[in-house]
Every structure is written in C-alpha cells, then in structure tokens.
Amino acid sequence: MKKICIIGGGFGGLSAAIRLSRSGLAAECVLIDKKATSDFLPTLPDCLGRGISPDCLAYKIEDICKKTGFKFIEEEVAAVDTEKREISTGNSRLNYDYLIIASGSETNFYGNENIRKCAYKLDDVADAENIIKKLKENDYRTYVIGGGGYTGVEVATNLRIFLNKSKRSGRIAVVERAPSILGPIPEWMKGYVSSNLRRLNVDIFINSQIERIEERKVHISGGKVFDDAIVIWAAGVKTAGFIQDLNVKKNPQGRVEVDEYLRLSESCFVIGDAAYIKHKEMFLRMAVQFSIAQGNCAAQNVITSIKGKPLRKYRPVDLGYIIPMANNRSCGSVLGVNLKGLLPTAFHFIMCIYRSWSWKKRFCIVKRLLT
Ligand SMILES: Cc1cc2nc3c(=O)[nH]c(=O)nc-3n(C[C@H](O)[C@H](O)[C@H](O)COP(=O)(O)OP(=O)(O)OC[C@H]3O[C@@H](n4cnc5c(N)ncnc54)[C@H](O)[C@@H]3O)c2cc1C
Numbered sequence: 001m002k003k004i005c006i007i008g009g010g011f012g013g014l015s016a017a018i019r020l021s022r023s024g025l026a027a028e029c030v031l032i033d034k035k036a037t038s039d040f041l042p043t044l045p046d047c048l049g050r051g052i053s054p055d056c057l058a059y060k061i062e063d064i065c066k067k068t069g070f071k072f073i074e075e076e077v078a079a080v081d082t083e084k085r086e087i088s089t090g091n092s093r094l095n096y097d098y099l100i101i102a103s104g105s106e107t108n109f110y111g112n113e114n115i116r117k118c119a120y121k122l123d124d125v126a127d128a129e130n131i132i133k134k135l136k137e138n139d140y141r142t143y144v145i146g147g148g149g150y151t152g153v154e155v156a157t158n159l160r161i162f163l164n165k166s167k168r169s170g171r172i173a174v175v176e177r178a179p180s181i182l183g184p185i186p187e188w189m190k191g192y193v194s195s196n197l198r199r200l201n202v203d204i205f206i207n208s209q210i211e212r213i214e215e216r217k218v219h220i221s222g223g224k225v226f227d228d229a230i231v232i233w234a235a236g237v238k239t240a241g242f243i244q245d246l247n248v249k250k251n252p253q254g255r256v257e258v259d260e261y262l263r264l265s266e267s268c269f270v271i272g273d274a275a276y277i278k279h280k281e282m283f284l285r286m287a288v289q290f291s292i293a294q295g296n297c298a299a300q301n302v303i304t305s306i307k308g309k310p311l312r313k314y315r316p317v318d319l320g321y322i323i324p325m326a327n328n329r330s331c332g333s334v335l336g337v338n339l340k341g342l343l344p345t346a347f348h349f350i351m352c353i354y355r356s357w358s359w360k361k362r363f364c365i366v367k368r369l370l371t
Pocket residue numbers: 007008009010011012013032033034035037038039041042043044045075076077078102103104105122123151240241242271272273274286287288289291324
C-alpha cells in the first residue's frame with residue numbers, strides 16, 4: 001500500500017486530504033502539522049475590531065483527519081529529503097511514497113532579533129489571542145504597525161475600531177519601507193485605502209523603517225521615536241525553515257518553484273504559500289483561493305500518479321482580491337469588477353464563512369458579525 005504524507009493542515013493541506021479521502025484510494029495517509037489546529041487566517045485581524053473570538057477560527061485538525069481517514073501527527077517538520085523520500089521531525093523519521101508540502105508561510109523578521117523579541121506578529125490564533133490580551137491589559141500612546149501591506153492595513157483599521165469601542169484614543173502609525181503602501185495594486189485602490197486610513201486617523205510613514213524597539217520606545221529611521229508604543233509586525237513573510245534548507249530553486253521569500261503539475265520532484269508536490277507559481281508572466285500571490293485549488297490539483301495528481309495515468313496541469317483561476325477594512329470601507333476587484341465600500345466587505349465575509357471548515361465555526365463567526 002502506498003504511503004501519502006501531507007505537511008501542513010491549513011487551506012491547501014486540508015483540501016488535499018479531503019480530495020484524497022473522497023477518491024476512495026487505498027493508501028496509508030498521514031498529515032503532519034506543528035499545531036493541533038487549522039487556523040482561519042483571513043479573519044484574524046477581525047478578532048480585534050469586530051470582536052470575533054479567536055476560538056471561532058481554530059479548527060481541530062484531528063477532527064478532519066478522523067473524517068478523512070488520515071493519521072494526524074502533531075510535530076514540527078525539521079527536514080525533508082526528497083531523494084530518500086524521508087521526513088524528519090524532532091522526534092521521528094517518516095518515509096513516504098508521495099508528499100504534498102503545504103506548510104504555508106510565517107512572519108519574516110529579516111534576522112532582526114530585537115524586533116522578533118519585542119514586536120507582536122499575527123500568524124495564527126495564538127498570536128491573535130496574545131495581541132488581544134496585551135491590548136486589553138495595557139494602554140499605549142502609539143500603536144505602530146510594521147509594514148503597509150494587506151495585513152498591515154487591515155490590522156490598522158481593526159485597531160482603530162478596537163480603540164474606539166474601548167473608548168480609548170491613541171496614535172496609529174503604519175511604517176512602510178517602500179515609497180507607497182500596498183505594493184503593486186491599482187492607483188485608485190491605493191488612493192481609496194489611503195483616504196480611508198486618514199478618515200480613521202491612521203498615519204502612514206513611507207520610505208521608513210522600524211530600526212529598534214527598547215521597552216516601550218520605537219525608533220524609526222530618520223531619528224523619529226515613538227514613546228509608549230507597541231509594535232505589531234506585518235512586514236513580510238517567509239516559508240518554513242525546512243523549505244529554506246532545501247537545495248532547490250526558490251524566490252526571496254523561500255517559496256519553491258514548481259512545475260505546471262505542482263511538482264518539485266516526481267513524488268513531491270508543493271502548494272499554497274510554500275509554492276511559487278508563474279501565471280500570465282506574473283507570480284501568483286499568496287491567497288486562500290489558490291491554496292485550496294492547488295490542494296485539490298496536487299491530490300488529484302498523486303492519485304493519477306499511483307494509477308499510472310497522465311497528470312493534470314494546474315490552471316489558476318483568479319477570482320480577484322479584496323482589501324478588507326474594519327469600518328466596512330473595503331475595496332477590491334472581484335471577477336474583474338472594481339468594488340468599494342460595504343459590498344466588498346460583505347463578499348470578504350461571505351467567502352470566509354463559506355471556506356470555514358465546519359458549520360459550528362461558521363455560525364460562531366456569523367453570530368459575532370451580526371451582534
Ligand atoms: C492575517 C492574515 C490575513 C490574511 N487575509 C487573507 C485574505 O483576506 N484573503 C486571502 O486569500 N488570503 C489571506 N491571507 C493569506 C492566506 O491565509 C494564505 O495564503 C493561506 O493561508 C495559505 O494557505 P496554505 O495552505 O499554503 O498555508 P496555511 O493555511 O498557512 O497552513 C500552513 C500549515 O502548515 C503548518 N506548518 C508550517 N510549518 C510547519 C512545519 N515545519 N511542520 C509542520 N507543520 C507546519 C502550519 O502550522 C499551518 O497549519 C491572510 C494571511 C494572514 C496571516
């Protein structure tokens with residue numbers, strides 16, 4: 001009997017597990033994740049502004065493994081040897097016939113130990129709980145967000161709503177190294193987001209970097225210092241350490257280049273945030289829709305490989321993207337149509353609820369959004 005392993009129980013890994021179990025293939029299936037839960041990342045910032053309980057966003061991987069007939073191992077993968085077909089964790093070694101790597105991405109501190117130790121990150125439910133606890137227990141004069149990308153903007157808007165609801169004031173500052181926030185998106189969106197941030201009294205510092213954090217003092221390039229401040233770091237991501245260690249072609253974030261069948265080698269597929277895929281002369285951004293579709297495609301290709309049939313090419317379908325903002329003035333482009341205001345906010349939550357892994361969790365999110 002063939003042994004199929006999946007590393008990562010996020011969007012890509014779980015959709016691959018579900019696809020494999022539905023195929024009725026007789027195989028020994030194992031899913032490995034360093035956490036016990038699959039965390040619903042797109043609504044993490046809403047734990048702050050909309051008061052969604054982080055609990056609503058954590059789904060036990062063991063439960064889905066039971067349903068799909070997978071064995072679940074809760075351990076961190078330390079290394080993968082694609083030639084020997086071997087996975088190493090701190091405690092054990094596992095061999096596989098087919099492997100799907102779906103280990104996502106994590107916050108990148110770019111080697112800055114001071115920022116790693118002193119700033120807060122938002123990679124999972126535990127991080128969201130950590131930030132909420134800190135903000136409830138402490139008052140700050142300035143809330144500094146490192147990075148003006150999607151997550152930074154979303155966190156800034158949620159922070160303002162959180163402070164308003166708890167009748168607190170405070171300066172919110174987004175510090176972005178590049179000459180503009182949000183990177184390569186259309187100018188109208190940048191304008192819309194910037195004016196919404198101004199409306200929410202969020203300051204944007206472009207061409208600026210957080211240099212160091214000392215106690216509650218945050219030093220910014222150019223000599224600026226924020227006193228009595230907390231930093232939430234959302235300035236970039238990288239792939240897991242074991243992927244960084246693979247001697248294969250990667251982009252600067254450590255995402256692995258795969259072929260059109262999502263393969264790194266004949267028996268190893270890489271999907272989701274961990275993979276770097278070219279589409280129409282561009283590289284696909286990190287997004288839930290691509291991770292889920294790639295999970296399905298990789299699982300299908302494992303099945304066809306075992307059956308000795310031709311593999312299926314991965315053909316990305318891009319439904320668009322939304323920049324959700326907590327005062328319901330979101331914007332985005334869905335199926336090629338530009339949207340702003342409440343409608344894209346509604347689309348964002350409809351997709352989040354639809355993609356959630358259980359009815360109980362869906363209900364939990366809806367209940368919070370309606371109260
Ligand atoms: C705050 C935030 C907001 C976001 N908002 C949106 C949004 O609005 N829309 C959107 O489309 N996308 C959004 N994203 C991006 C989206 O969540 C990711 O693109 C998506 O989760 C990637 O799916 P994945 O399956 O590749 O990885 P993930 O869903 O991240 O899952 C990876 C899994 O691998 C596990 N893992 C990692 N390393 C190891 C290891 N060494 N050993 C074992 N297990 C490991 C992790 O514990 C995790 O469970 C957001 C991300 C964040 C952080």
